[in-house]
Amino acid sequence: xxxxxxxxxxxxxxxxxxxxxxxxxxxxxxxxxxxxxxxxxxxxxxxxxxxxxxxxxxxxxxxxxxxxxxxxxxxxxxxxxxxxxxxxxxxxxxxxxxxxxxxxxxxxxxxxxxxxxxxxxxxxxxxxxxxxxxxxxxxxxxxxxxxxxxxxxxxxxxxxxxxxxxxxxxxxxxxxxxxxxxxxxxxxxxxxxxxxxxxxxxxxxxxxxxxxxxxxxxxxxxxxxxxxxxxxxxxxxxxxxxxxxxxxxxxxxxxxxxxxxxxxxxxxxxxxxx
Ligand SMILES: [Zn+2]
Ligand SMILES: [Zn+2]
Numbered sequence: 197x198x199x200x201x202x203x204x205x206x207x208x209x210x211x212x213x214x215x216x217x218x219x220x221x222x223x224x225x226x227x228x229x230x231x232x233x234x235x236x237x238x239x240x241x242x243x244x245x246x247x248x249x250x251x252x253x254x255x256x257x258x259x260x261x262x263x264x265x266x267x268x269x270x271x272x273x274x275x276x277x278x279x280x281x282x283x284x285x286x287x288x289x290x291x292x293x294x295x296x297x298x299x300x301x302x303x304x305x306x307x308x309x310x311x312x313x314x315x316x317x318x319x320x321x322x323x324x325x326x327x328x329x330x331x332x333x334x335x336x337x338x339x340x341x342x343x344x345x346x347x348x349x350x351x352x353x354x355x356x357x358x359x360x361x362x363x364x365x366x367x368x369x370x371x372x373x374x375x376x377x378x379x380x381x382x383x384x385x386x387x388x389x390x391x392x393x394x395x396x397x398x399x400x401x402x403x404x405x406x407x408x409x410x411x412x413x414x415x416x417x418x419x420x421x422x423x424x425x426x427x428x429x430x431x432x433x434x435x436x437x438x439x440x441x442x443x444x445x446x447x448x449x450x451x452x453x454x455x456x457x458x459x460x461x462x463x464x465x466x467x468x469x470x
Contacts (some may be wrong), residue, residue, distance in 0.1 A: 210427035213438040216245030218456035220441060221463050223388045224308070224342065224368045224416035224433040225242060227251040227272065228261045231420070238271055241434035245456075247271060249434050250340065250467060252308050252368075254279035259297050266302035273467055275305035275342050281317040283326040291329045304467040307336040307342020308368055311355070314346040324355065329357045336344045340364035340466050349376050360406050361385070364466050369418050373400045374407040381409050386466055388414035391424030391432065394443045402447050410450070410458040414466070415441050 209232075222241065227234050227249065241249060251260025251266070252275045259276035266274035276297045278286055298306060312325050334341040341362045343351040349372050356365065367380060372386040380387055387408045393401050406412075412450035415437055423432035424439040445455045464470060 207430055209433060210430050210436060211402060212240060212243055212435060216223055216438050216441060217453040218460060219245050219247040220415060220459045221248035222246055222417050222437055223250050223414040223463060225249050225251050225419045225434050228258050229420055232433060234265055237433055238269060244435040244438050246434045246437045248470065250275055251457040255282045256293055258315050259294060263297050263303060268420050274303045275307040276303055277307045277309045277330055278326055279308055280310050280312040280323045280344055281315050283322040284318040286322060286326050291356050295333045298333060298339060302341065305340040305342045306330050308344040310344040311348035311352050312344060312346040313348040327355055328359050331362065340366055342366045344368060353379060359442055366414065366466060368416060370404065372404055374403040377404040377407040378452050381412055386412050386462060388416045389444060390416050390418045391422040391440050394425040394440060405444060405447050411462060413459060414462055415459055434444050
């Protein structure tokens with residue numbers, strides 16, 4: 197993590213939570229920008245019952261980092277892509293490099309790709325062209341598609357329907373409402389929930405979680421972002437997933453172990469076999 201002006205990176209990490217009763221994994225993490233060596237992130241995650249991590253690419257350097265980390269560590273898997281915020285004038289050669297990186301057997305997804313109308317850093321035309329190119333890469337390589345959808349729900353769903361979705365689609369940091377969760381469920385899209393589902397003002401997101409079937413649920417940190425309650429504002433890492441999983445179980449009214457078992461099975465179906 198780069199040091200920002202208010203010295204955020206010097207804030208200390210929260211304590212290790214109680215270990216989950218059944219091992220899960222982190223479906224979406226940025227290992228390269230968490231301010232801890234990968235080996236230590238894996239060790240603390242394991243102690244919390246988070247035994248695998250999918251690390252995500254946002255541009256070519258972070259995608260290369262993801263492939264290298266996956267090659268170096270058994271329990272790390274990679275996703276490669278150009279993030280929608282990074283798509284201004286994106287060249288075909290760059291997209292070909294993404295596809296080349298995706299050939300590595302431990303790359304299990306194309307992502308994060310999609311549409312971001314909240315940040316709006318890249319023109320919509322470029323975002324759409326890149327998103328469609330990534331959909332085709334996922335289909336050609338047979339990998340899952342990991343979608344970043346920020347205030348672009350209708351267009352993301354429309355592009356997927358128009359282009360033809362790959363077999364496995366994951367909405368990372370799911371941010372739709374219950375109606376959208378129902379559409380995703382009908383289409384078999386997987387919904388990955390992050391720490392923001394624990395935030396006070398996130399009732400519509402909790403409604404979405406209640407509407408999402410257990411067999412289409414994943415959990416993620418999006419670390420170093422979106423630290424769950426009770427540690428909101430502190431840096432995030434994969435070992436903090438138990439806070440999110442326990443909150444999710446309570447929201448859905450299921451046993452923590454039952455939810456963990458479902459998440460583990462869903463993960464193997466989407467990103468596996470491990
Ligand atoms: Zn994202
Ligand atoms: Zn992300």
